[in-house]
Amino acid sequence: MHPITIIGSGLAGYTLAREIRKLDKDIALRIITADDGCFYSKPMLSNALAKNMDAKKLVMTSATDMAAQLNMEIITHTRATHINRHERTVNTDQTSGKNSYAYSSLILANGAQAIRIPVAGNAAEDILSINSLHDYGIFRAQLENKNHVTLLGAGLIGCEFANDLVSAGYQVSLIDLADKPLGRLLPEQAARNLQHKLGDAGIQWHLGCSLHSINKTAGQYQLTLNNQVQFNSDLVLSAIGLKADIRLAEAAGIKTGRGIITNGYLQTSDPHIYALGDCLEFNGMVLPFVMPIMIGARALAKTLLGDNTDVSYPPMPVVVKTPAHPVVVCPPPPNAVGNWQEEVIGDGIKAGYYNQHKLLGFALTGAAVTEKQKLVKRMQDDAITDG
DSSP states (O other): OOOEEEEOOSHHHHHHHHHHHHHOSSSOEEEEOSSOOOEEOGGGGGGTTTTTOOHHHHEEEOHHHHHHHHTOEEEOSOOEEEEETTTTEEEESOSSSOOEEEOSSEEEOOOEEEOOOOOBSTTGGGOEEOSSHHHHHHHHHHHTTOOEEEEEOOSHHHHHHHHHHHHTTOEEEEEESSSSTTTTTSOHHHHHHHHHHHHHHTEEEEESOOEEEEEEETTEEEEEETTSOEEEESEEEEOSOEEEOOHHHHHTTOOBSSSEEEOTTSBOSSTTEEEOGGGEEETTEEOOSHHHHHHHHHHHHHHHTTOOOOOOOOOOOEEEOOTTSOEEEEOOOTTOOOEEEEEEETTEEEEEEEETTEEEEEEEEGGGGGGHHHHHHHHHHHHHHHO
């Protein structure tokens, strides 16, 4: 029997391998990865400065040790280029030696791509983005002897990086087209509260505008916003967001939307191919967070070993790593009908998204984050009553 083959060695790929090994010590397993295959915690990239951890310190386990621990084959520095669904093989970019691998089941765990926006100017290509440990190493190297960093995007990752940088003593400017931070996750009062607290910590906001051009001059970058505001910065980091990497699936004729579309078993439109992690789309949602990966991997491991198991996602609050003003958010489902209700709790905001009396989501900032477990239980209880 050919190995269960996983494309991608991020949290999704390795978590699935671990879950399979808990259930079966001997079934053939393989990972194909475009990078060096080391295991690290990707969420830690956005707060590693405060912990004084560079790229090398973030590595937890080498690919060699992961292969030994999990009794599996790990093929590194090899990019999957084509899926032959009829033959059930994956072709790679290797030009010497073996470049085609047969699979029994194939799991696409190849994550997401950084979103890039067009920017004018002679230094547009100098804008950095961080979507891997390798990217983070480049960022840290370029950060040496710099003072001012500008971030594009005031979403979750942008706010986390901004908080990390300002806490490490850097001057930080944050640009976003939205008029408030975490605009897709937080209601008005909670977002404003976060904006004020991060502003107090030293972050300079440029909201409701975008970067028009970036030009290198006298060892710095001159930034011009679309509202004609200009300022200089030593480094520019794009944290606009991520989009599911659907290229391999799309080329193979697998059904895609915003992500690789799966059913409740995380099975794609091809019965032998599954998706897990940042690249999948389930019930119209992409779920680029840790908890859905952990829950999905446990269910998928059982399915791959013959015990078809539906993924059941409970309320999954996301902790935003902004120590200057903590945030926890559990977004309501897409297209949910309801209204936000917000109240002040100490220095924070407690917000619930309600359909009549049913709690569909919540957002907590500052002192209100202690309400997390209570609201998770309320959502679970409401779901049971509704059912």
